Amino acid sequence: MDSCRPSICSFLLILFLLALVQTAFCRTRHYKWQVNYLFWSPDCVESVLVAINGGFPGPTIRAEAGDTIVVELENKLPTEGVVIHWHGIRQRGTPWADGTASVTQCAINPDETYVYKFLADKPGTYFYHGHYGMQRSAGLYGLLIVDVAKGEKEPFSYDGEFDIILSDWWHKNIYEQMTGLYSKPFRWIGEPQSLLIAGRGQYNCSLVSAEAGGINANCNKTNQQCAPFVLSVESGKTYRLRIASATALSSLNFIIEGHKLLLVEAGGNYIEPLEVENVDIYSGQTYSFLVKADQDPSKNYWVAVNVRGRRPNTPPGLAIFNYIPTRPTSRPSTAPPASPAWNDFAYSKAFANKIVARDGFGPRVPLKSDRAIVLLNTQNYIDGYIKWAINNVSLVLPATPYMASLKYKLSNAFDHRAAPETYSPNSYDIMRPPSNPNAATGNSIYSLDFNATVDLVLQNANILMPNSSDIHPWHLHGHDFWVLAYGNGAFNPSEDFRKFNLRNPALQNTVVLFPYGWTAIRFVADNAGAWAFHCHIEPHLHMGMGVVFAEGIEKLGKFPISGLGCGETKRWLP
Amino acid sequence: MDSCRPSICSFLLILFLLALVQTAFCRTRHYKWQVNYLFWSPDCVESVLVAINGGFPGPTIRAEAGDTIVVELENKLPTEGVVIHWHGIRQRGTPWADGTASVTQCAINPDETYVYKFLADKPGTYFYHGHYGMQRSAGLYGLLIVDVAKGEKEPFSYDGEFDIILSDWWHKNIYEQMTGLYSKPFRWIGEPQSLLIAGRGQYNCSLVSAEAGGINANCNKTNQQCAPFVLSVESGKTYRLRIASATALSSLNFIIEGHKLLLVEAGGNYIEPLEVENVDIYSGQTYSFLVKADQDPSKNYWVAVNVRGRRPNTPPGLAIFNYIPTRPTSRPSTAPPASPAWNDFAYSKAFANKIVARDGFGPRVPLKSDRAIVLLNTQNYIDGYIKWAINNVSLVLPATPYMASLKYKLSNAFDHRAAPETYSPNSYDIMRPPSNPNAATGNSIYSLDFNATVDLVLQNANILMPNSSDIHPWHLHGHDFWVLAYGNGAFNPSEDFRKFNLRNPALQNTVVLFPYGWTAIRFVADNAGAWAFHCHIEPHLHMGMGVVFAEGIEKLGKFPISGLGCGETKRWLP
Structure with missing residues (x-):
């Protein structure tokens, strides 16, 4: 062997030092999980959950920015496939780790293992959940917390932390729920x-x-x-609470009796600090806030979540804010604190509009977009079944994951015609039930130019029943987006662009669409892959409320074969 | 083009005539089925079933011997795979159509279609059912009736026919059932x-x-x-009743108030006609019997099924034997007829021993076997879970179907060491709970020489609880077998061969193993493929009570690729 020449030696030395740095500061967080059915009593009533490693909620993943997270997920359900989506993780360069059945991978068959390996590239509050059928509703979720990299600091300080996943729970199992959604009547x-x-x-x-x-x-x-969760605090100290909403349906309001909350992070991005009495949190959203234990320390306080946006028929969820050394199980003598009225949408909108990017953090929003897509959200009939449709098309996910179909040019796997770019804004009256309630099913997608800046305008409308319009929190996979504006009524393309906040819009991965309103967001299609964008209300998605984007497919490397084998990807088999 | 020469012309003419004959007498019976969840009230209590084409039980398949049956099965379950096994059809030359997940095919993924195509080669009473997880228990079953070929005659005559599938039903869904079976406690x-x-x-x-x-x-x-099934008959006429038991657990006794039954067929084979008061039928068995409407025609009579072999805690299943023109819904004024006592095993054994082959029908039993395998059935603990084991091994089905692993030499898919041929007959006390209750899980198989004649001796034993031994009806895929003998206690290899009936043993596909007894059967391994042999009690199979045989793998042709794509068969993917 030749001895290495000085220039090569220097180069190798640098590489070695870089590797050392990587070793010193960035770790691989390795998890081995089994998904199984489990008897559990989440609300003191026993049910069968889809659970991880014999507990509920799933284990909290904790990493530092720059770490690689590896989850070996073994499916031990007897007959159901499974996938897990890492909600808020952008999966830059690892789209096959996004965990979206029919989009980025085949569902993992029983007794098979799929290895999710991805970078925790950005500190923040994230979570993970099932993304197949309605398995999230069955309990398949947990937290994913990314701390700042070692040596880095958050732009705020605190003495302790509590990480809390919020959810809603039905006694009717998901098989019965899904059967009902697909039934006539x-x-x-x-x-x-x-x-x-x-x-x-x-x-x-x-x-x-x-x-x-x-x-x-x-x-x-x-x-x-099912005993109430207890947050034990020391008087005078400041705590960071991270909350993530994995609800199947409910929009929640989170409140701590007698304590103010200082919001500092939302969806994995810093926001301008905002002091509030309570927090609206929609399914798919996460927040961090600081709370100071500054009240009478001789008693405990209620932590409560209440349903907002739908006429509630569910009692509040309760936890205990416990001042040490008060007995943790000691119930406050007061009634749980009230959230704003369920239908106080003015409050909700004011709250939503106050969430803006923290100055000096995060990328700036591009001032212009290359393309705008209007997505009308309607409720419709298809063959007498009730569905949700986007621009009159209700998404029926294909048997073959889109990303594999695109990369391997499996032309029979889905409808390759372009998905509809708009509806008829001049003729569609969003304030009334659809004049023609019929829609069609479809599985076509939106192909985006790589690196294009794309505007999406979500347009809400009246449902099939008069005088009703639902809330829809929309979640984008593979990207954060800037929330440009919320508006009332029909979006006016010649006027409403002026309402866009191009100064300090918040970066998010999930945004609410209010009843009878519109929401405009902007993102850069800079992450090669196929990505779902959908209402995060699980029964709504199951009823077709989603679309799929594809970008930069030609840049994709080799897929993990363990995520293939379904649908048209069988073509290579002997 | 050359005109064809005389010899070739004759040959082509013969082929053409053969094709004509085939067209005239043998048809293809084509079915398109969708499997879906369905709200249904099988016992007047609503449940969610796994159903076919929106009804329950599944559609009855009716063919004539020599017909080809084609079932295009589309899985419309949201997250569960599915397969259907054609119980009693030997699948000679079409092992990939046997519909046994992990043995002959991968489960069909949601939104995928698998085409089952097989020959109905032999007249008889068959049925079909799910063979994945416990989907049979969830309602996935129906009848498959093969009439004699056109121009052929049965060796008995009748004026009308009723075809009835029998089953048992739980209000607890299968997810809860399966979770319980895999729980500690x-x-x-x-x-x-x-x-x-x-x-x-x-x-x-x-x-x-x-x-x-x-x-x-x-x-x-x-x-x-849920209204009782009505058999409307005309006085004086003779009816053929075909019954098939798809029970998950229950051994049944079928009885018609005041009427004698003449058994003529069992499991798709003619049996020596046998007049009985009632019929014991175990899960996986089928019977035909003739019943003459020879009672007072001015009233109706009960048809009843009762649980036998387990202390019953279920009321009888009831139907109406209705003499036209009595009102079909008119309830008999009598109490439903009683079956023999649940624990009258002497009765059960006497009944079983009376089922012999009809003289002059069916193949003769080979007088010698090439190999004998003793299969001890025990209940055990594995890691604290309760399981069933065969020769101390509890079957855990692999992610890759055995047949594909064998044909494509996928060496990592299962344990290639030989499955245990026997237990320790001299030291194992079948009358007591196991002295060492621990067993192991495994997935090794029995490789059989092609065309070998194989004896299987099923040996029952006491379960974990003292003074208890269960009934196990064992079902063999891909073959019929001769029932050579039923015995009490431990099989004595030096004596008990003499008890074998080599004169007129019945050909069957499912045979009962009585508590504390043994059952000996013989079959010829002349059907290339991999074949399950297992207890037909679904929770018992789910707890590991089965084995797998392989024979003639080198003779197998190309598999349908739609039955691959799981486990190690992904190796060809890009």
């Missing part, structure tokens, strides 16, 4: 029986009063499956 | 809530008495989902 899933804070709720447990009548016999202060 | 599924005749039962409907107290409000004589 249609059967809606209804409102949840319970709201869960950190996976714990109390159905008919009468936490608040001491009444005994009709009380669920399984309620038990020491039942660690 | 173990939760048994318990006894069924209802027995179904032709898919109809009546939970808490008080068919028999007129009491109103506590009666299920959904019971309704005109509810075609």
Whole structure:
């Protein structure tokens, strides 16, 4: 062997030092998970959950920015496929790790393992959840927290932290829920029986009063499956609370009795600090806020979540804000704090508009876009079934993942005609039920030029029933987007561009579309792959409320074969 | 083009005539099925079923011997795979159509279609059912009737026919059932809530008495989902009844009030006609019998099924034997007829021993075998879970179908060491709980020489609980077998061969193993493929009670690729 020449030696030395730095500061966080059915009593009523490693919620992943997260996911369900989506992680360069069945991979078959490997590239509050059928509703979710890289600092400080996943819970299992959604006559899933804070709720447990009548016999202060979650704090200290909403349906409002909340982060991006009494959080959203333990430390306080945006039929979810050394299980003597009225949309909109980017953090919004797509959200009939449609097309996911179909040119896997770019804004009256309620199913997609700046205008409308319009929190995979504006009524393309906030729009991955309103967002199509964009209300997505974008497919490398084998990808088999 | 020469012309002419004959006498029976969840009230209580084409039980397939049956099965379940096994069809030359997940094919993914194409080569009473997880228990079953070929005659005659599938039904769904079986502590599924005749039962409907107290409000004589099945007969005529038991657990006894039954066919083979008062039928078995409408025609009679072999906790399943023109819904005034006591095993054994081949029909049993395998059935603990084991190994099905692993030499797909040929007959006390209750999981198989004659001796034993031994009906895929003998206690290899019936043993595909007994069968391994042999009690199979045979793999042709794509078969993917 030749000895290396000085220039090569220097180069190798630099490489070696870089590797050392990588070793010193960036780690691989390795997890081995099994998904299985599990008896559990999330609200003191036993159900069968889709769970990870025998517990609920799923284990919290904790990493530092720059770390690589590896999750070996083994499916131990007897007959169901499974995938897990890492909500808010952009998967730059690893689109096959996005965990979206029919889009980025085949569902993992029973007894198979898929290895999710991706970079935790940005500090923030994220979560993960099932993205196949309605398995998220069945309990398949958990937190994913990315701290700042070692040596880096957050632009705020705190003494302690609590990480809380919020969810809603039904006693009717997901098979029955899905069957109802696909039945004639249609059967809606209804409102949840319970709201869960950190996976714990109390159905008919009468936490608040001491009444005994009709009380669920399984309620038990020491039942660690459903006893209220306790946040034990020391008087005078400041805590960071991270909350993530994995609800199937419910828009929530989070409140801590007697304490103000200082919002500092939303969806993995810093926001301009905002002091509030309570936080609106829609399914798919996350927040960090600071709370100071500055109240009378001789008693405990309620932490509560309430349903907003739909006429609620679910009692509040409750947890305990406990001042040490008060007994953690000691119930506050007060009634749980009230959230704003469920239908106070003015409050919700004012709140949403106050969420803006923290000055000096994050990329600036491009001032112009290359393309604008208007996405009208309607409720329709298809063959007598009730569906949701976008520009009159209700998404039916194909058997073959889009990304594989595109990369391997499997031309029979989906409809290659362009998905509809708009609806008829001049003729569609969003304030009334559709004049023609019929829509069509489809599976075509939007092809985006790589690096194009794209505007999306989500347009809400009246549902099939008069005088009703629903909330839809929309989530984009593979990217953050800037929230440019929320508006009322029909978006006016000749006027409403002026309302866009191009100064300090918040970067987000999930944004709310208010009833009878529109929401405009902007993103850069700079992440090669196929990406879902959909309403994060799980039964709405199941009813077709989503679209798919593709960009930079020609840049994609080799896929993990364990994510193939379904649909048209079988073509190579012997 | 050359004109054809005389010899070639004759040959082509013969081919053409053969094709004409085929066209004239043998048809292709083509079915298009979708599997979906369905709200249904099989016993007047609503459940979600796994159903075919929006009905329950599945459609009856009817063909003539020599016909080809083609079923295009599309899986419309949102997240579950599916397969269908054609129980009793030997699948000679079409092992990939056997429909056994992990053995002959990958489960069909959601939104995929698999085409089952096979020959109905032999007249008889068959059925089909799900063979993945516990989907049979969820309602995925129906009848498959093969009449004699046109121009052929049965060796008996009748004026009319009724075809009836029997099953048992739980209100607890299969996800909960499966979770219980895989839990610590173990939760048994318990006894069924209802027995179904032709898919109809009546939970808490008080068919028999007129009491109103506590009666299920959904019971309704005109509810075609759960109104009792009616067999309308004309006085003096003779009817063929075909019954098939798709029960998940229950051993049944079928009886018609006041009428004698003449058994003529069992499991697709003619048997020596046998007049009985009632019929024991185990899960996986089918029978034909003739019944003459020879009773007082001015009233109706009960048809009943009762649980035998387990302490029953389920009311009888009931149907109406209706003499035209008596009103079909008119309830008999009598109490439903009693079956023999549940634990009268002497009766059961005497009945089983009377089932022998009809003289002059079917192949003769080979007088010698090339190989004998003793299969000890035990209940065990594995890592604290309760399992069933065969020769101390509890079957855990692999992610890759055995048949593909064998044909394509996928060496990592399962354990290629030989499965255990025997247990320790001298040291194992079958009358007591296992002295060492621990067993192991495994997935190794028995490789059989092609065309070898193989004896299997099923040996029962005491379960984990003292003084208990269960019934196990064992079903062989891909073959019929001769039932050589039933014995009590431990099989004695030096003595008990003499008890084998080599004169007129019945050919069957499912045979019962009595508590504390043994059952000996013989078959010829002349059907290339990989074949399951297992207890037909679905939760028992789910707990590991099965083995797999492979024979003639080198003779297998090309597999349908739609049955691949799972596990190690992904190796060809890009």
